[in-house]
Amino acid sequence: MRPGLFLLSLAYCGWLAGCAGSTVVRQTALKLRAQVVDDEKEVDKKLASQREFYQKQTDTIAESQRQNVRLGIDEFRRSRSASEATTMSRDPNAEARMGSLMEYLLDTHDQEYQLWQKLFGSDQRTREELKTKLAKLERQKNLLQQVKDNLTELSISPSRKQRAKALLDFSQQTYDLYKKTESK
């Protein structure tokens, strides 16, 4: 009877130890999950700020176009031609020459083009840079989500000790790796 009871007690203790271990694993998982949730919020903030930045850019361009900046280009050209007319008429012999005219026309063209680009330029590059940044942030978010899912699963099955440990270790490692790359 004694050996039998001893064996029974041993099995019971082993089972109890397993339960205690699982509780620790579960608590650790919940703690880590809370950290991951905080990080997710940070990534969400970054995503929101990127989208806000792009929206502001788009709004600025739209606002410029609403204000009919073409008139601004007309005004710019008129001011340049008035200035050149003054220069030529002040000293016709020296200034009313081929070189002056060609220089005036080419400079006006280039400056108007710069102004046009500034006011009507495409936002294709800005748009794509934003998308690239968003894609990278989305990948970070997905990674955190995966870690969080693993940790949630740990909360479901605290008695499956070995599996729990494997998932927790893996989640911790993945999370550490994320933090390491994020701090670079």
Added chain:
Amino acid sequence: MNRLTTALFLCAACMALSLAAFGQIRLYDSNGDDLAKKTRSTFDDFSKGDNNVFETMVANTLAMKEATLAQLYDLNRQKVHAKVNLIPETTWTALRQRVLDSQQEFVSAYADAQLILGLSTPSDAANALKQEEAKLAVLKNKKSSQEKAVQSEAAKLKDMQDSLQKVRDGVAGAAKPIHKLSDLDTEFKNLKTVWDGVEGAKTWLEAAEKSTQAPGLQLTILDLAVQRQQIKVERLQLELDHIAAQQEIADRIAGRLALVWGNGEPDARGEIRQGEFGKIYAYLEICTPGTACAHHFLTAADNLAEQVMQTIGRLSTTANAEVGRPLDSTLALRNLLDILGRYVSVIGYQRYLLGVDTIESVTDDQIFAIRQSALNAKERSVLISHGLEGLAAYYSGGIKPEEIANLMRAAQTAAQAVVAGKVN
């Protein structure tokens, strides 16, 4: 003896139960390993290259576009220089013909752009503007209906995400272990109510409800449904972005055509008397002083035979004496320079920008095709990471729910590759 036997039997039963439990949780049994290896190998194939490959492709496309535009700009500048060189010695009559030629060149440039874009080429300026406006109207309608589709699917996604998050939070915060998600009475009922109202979500819900002994698997199935909906929204959003980009370019082209030639209708001489061309032509004909056209520089018939530089010299000289007197010649000279500047802008950067818009449109098509591929790859990644193959095998009876953990673990290996591929 009997009591000893009973005790030994109880002990053996305990150990057997423990072994059974351990048997269930074992991550690396042989069958599971084979499946995990297969999945891992698929993931290896997928993640062999750079994880940022699509972003690199987009960056390369943009770099190529900018290099092309730089070349185009240089080429255009050379042409502008060549034409500007001729202006001083050109007579006003000849210049008027050159403006007419430039007008036709602008139509040809637009037609070439349409050809590159695979669209029908217009016969004249009026048709070009009509064609562009019609394209713009179609795109506006398309964008409007696409916006509605995105909003509708995004709302469904949010409902699904929120209800699943409540279940997850419920699981994480539960005081006792959860054996099936329906143990969380309130949260799961809420999820069912929400998902029943979403088209396509019910199937996933039913699949999850079948796996009553594996709450982790239930969550995986529900999450897969959310991910699929997420990708559906992203795909619709991407299409919307593409339409918006097309609309923006079409809007710019239509605006440019209207700016350059108004409605594009020519007069009996074939001259378009609206827009920038109209303003140029208005000053290239005789206008006697005292009429509505103030401060013209071509006021007599013989002025038309003057070279541009000759007229400038004449006006500069008379303007020199206009200190403290009405500024007739000064303003005429200013108008002359203004008109020449306008002409150079039409043959120069306005025409160049028409080419820019076309290249940008083609670039956009390429970029959105890359983004589409990235989304396809992402969808594939989601499917594999959720062990869809495993789920299929599970439903055919060939795999235990626990073995799907192996597939999930393989998916996590891919997650590491994402991190290693410089996520930030």
